[in-house]
Amino acid sequence: MRAKIIAISLFFTLLSPANAQQIVRVGGYDFPPFVDKRTGSTSLTFDLIAALNAFQKKYHFEFVDTSSKRRFINFDERRYDLIFFEAIDWGWQGRAVEASDVIMHGGTVYVTRADKHKDQRYFDDLKGKTIWGILGYHYGFANFNSDYEYLKKTFNAHMTTSQDGLIEAAVSGRADISVVVREYLQIYLIKHPEVQNKILVSKKFDAVNQYTILVRKGVSPDVAELNRILMEMENAGILKKLWGKYNLK
Missing domain, CATH: 3.40.190.10 (Periplasmic binding protein-like II)
Structure with missing residues (x-):
């Protein structure tokens, strides 16, 4: 009986929020080839999100749709915390964001x-x-x-x-x-x-353009952790393979 109670307790512990993956919301707008909303098209942002989710299990990255005009409003509304293939000088000055290392030129x-x-x-x-x-x-x-x-x-x-x-x-x-x-x-x-x-x-x-990932200050992963994950993916050849799919370097 005691063993059964321990097993049940362990089961619910594993289901607790402390052991669940943290959801990380990634904003994106129509910006081919990074986000291409046409039916049947592929998008580098979607592929990078999938690669991040496969590479590590601490975070689960999810895409949040926005537009080039509304991306700032939606960020201020906290609909998302990260945006890929972006640059601070594209209107982000004065907002609580930090840029990752450059991921593509x-x-x-x-x-x-x-x-x-x-x-x-x-x-x-x-x-x-x-x-x-x-x-x-x-x-x-x-x-x-x-x-x-x-x-x-x-x-x-x-x-x-x-x-x-x-x-x-x-x-x-x-x-x-x-x-x-x-x-x-x-x-x-x-x-x-x-x-x-x-x-x-x-x-x-x-x-x-020096494409980076913009990260809201004070969230996880922060810029330092994200840079580390991306560097590990780079060393494993994952990013090169992703860029190559789109004939990019």
């Missing part, structure tokens, strides 16, 4: 319809050109000011909602210049090689 580039009269000098001066971007994104040409009215008035900018739309606008000539995430453009051109000769891509960056 990338950036945004300029794309225009190919023309025999165009070369790299076409991207030197944006004045008088129609520029397309994504609503809520932060761009170097605008000093990372994402306010739509400012972009429209100052740069004759048109804001849309998809990277594909940006590329298609450049190909058709509706956009003089589209500002596209380089990491997504690489994947797009592999899938659509016929577009390669229809566009001219800038050799210079609109902005060089």
Whole structure:
């Protein structure tokens, strides 16, 4: 009888919150290839969450959907505590966040319809050109000011909602210049090689992105612990395999 009581006690101890995995909520918005909300698409953020959950058992990471415009509001509402592939200078200044070590380098580039009269000098001066971007994104040409009215008035900018739309606008000539995430453009051109000769891509960056994970101050895992986990995953070859799936480095 005593053994049975001990067994039951142990069973409920194992079910207690102290022994359960801690839920960690990760915010994300449509930002291919990191978060791609199209049906049938893959997303690097989802794959990284799955890899983190498989690699360790202390935390269980879960995705929380937001948007590029609402991500700050949802963070302030404490709907999530981490956001992957983000940078502090994308509007996070003044909030209680810390950045992990850089997990990937990338950036945004300029794309225009190919023309025999165009070369790299076409991207030197944006004045008088129609520029397309994504609503809520932060761009170097605008000093990372994402306010739509400012972009429209100052740069004759048109804001849309998809990277594909940006590329298609450049190909058709509706956009003089589209500002596209380089990491997504690489994947797009592999899938659509016929577009390669229809566009001219800038050799210079609109902005060089150092992608990090932003972590709310005072939560677990903190930046130091997250950096340690990521380093262990890097040493095990897990991150390299993940990046390779998307032809990224």
